[in-house]
Amino acid sequence: MANEQNQLTILIIEDDEHINNVIFKALSQEKLLCTQAFSGSEGMIHVTQRDYDLVILDLMLPGLSGESFIQQLRTELQSDIPVIVLSAKDKLDTKLSLFALGVDDYVTKPFEIEELLARIHVHVKRKGINKPVTSYQHKNLILHANTRSVEVNGTKLTLTKQEYQILEVLLKNKSRVFTKQDLYELAWEDHYIGEDKTITVHISNIRNKLKQCDKESYIETVWGIGFRLSP
Template identity: 65%
Template sequence: MDIEMKQPHILIIEDDVHINNIISDVLQKENFLCTQSFSGSEGKMNVHQQVYDLIILDLMLPGLSGEEFMCELRTNLNCDTPVIVLSAKEKLDHKLNLFDLGADDYVTKPFEVEELLARIYVHIKRNSQSNSPGTHKYKNLVLDSETMCVTIHHSELNLTRQEYKIIELLVKNPARVFTRQDLYELAWDDIYMGEDKTISVHISNIRNKIKQFDEEKYIDTVWGIGFRLSK
């Protein structure tokens, strides 16, 4: 099966190493990126560090249980990433409780890999269709052109109008190197008078605001030319 989109990134949270590896191997053969976690606490840490397209979650986990992870994900982390739960528990009230916690789907153990894969494709496709055309993602940064909102790890950056415009220009044109003149005239909608300090200060402010939530590098300085998204 092929999906016409970027390579989806899936987080697998399963303490059974054999099952975790089987799921990971199958998904990688289907051209998915996979991150493997073996406890609820490790899964929570991964969600803090990376934005995922889907989470596969076992319930009987060491440390943070699957139910506790769901509460953290939907409440404290305010994360709406689709979650497929894996569990040997079959009672209806248990399944309904998980849906109340925010799970999107439920697969009973033991399961057929083909069924899990089919459900994964359904949720990946549904999630990609529900994303606004004005939404752009780069690393852990999400930019919404309609609301003029930029988030990293689901936390909103407090940006000025010009800072937002600079990020928008870079994210929408990831391969382009923008000169200081480009950024000034496009972000300020004014004629550039050769004032380099203004752009440098704004780039520094953006980097500092991003660094509050993510240590990864997002903006490169191209010496003698200008700035671009980090590769």
């Protein structure tokens, strides 16, 4: 669905961790940029902080319910983001009341992930979303090129200019191995003078900052060559 020229942002609001993770993994494999929220209140914070192309919403949520989330989204925020509801409630009057609130689609639990993906495709085409890439994601790491900011598991990282630019280079070229010279010249925009320690120290600093937010490995050392994103 998405390619290097078009990447869509999806907000998943589901308090069941297993279901949330299954959806996140499936959509990420489709090259969609996903944010996970586990309560209606958390989801509301996300939609007030950034724009999303589509919301996947459970109804039975802690804190702010799914119905209340929709009401606030449509009335207070005046947002027309497409919303697909996930719920075990399958009575017709429930569905009709949700459509009246402004829901765009409804998927009954339990559901097949293929059905959810198909419905997302429909709403994306209907919306006519086509925009340049401004964000890049790898595992739980998201880089926002328009604001030059990086977050891991929802936590914003404080990075130096060179640390940010090293991550940006790696995220934009996920399968490529970069030598120390490559990274130095791209991040510092200067000629490499053979100072190996500079890149090594910066990579170490980036890894330490990432580890504070996530146990996942993000940067792999390719011995004798350089660095790339960890698979």
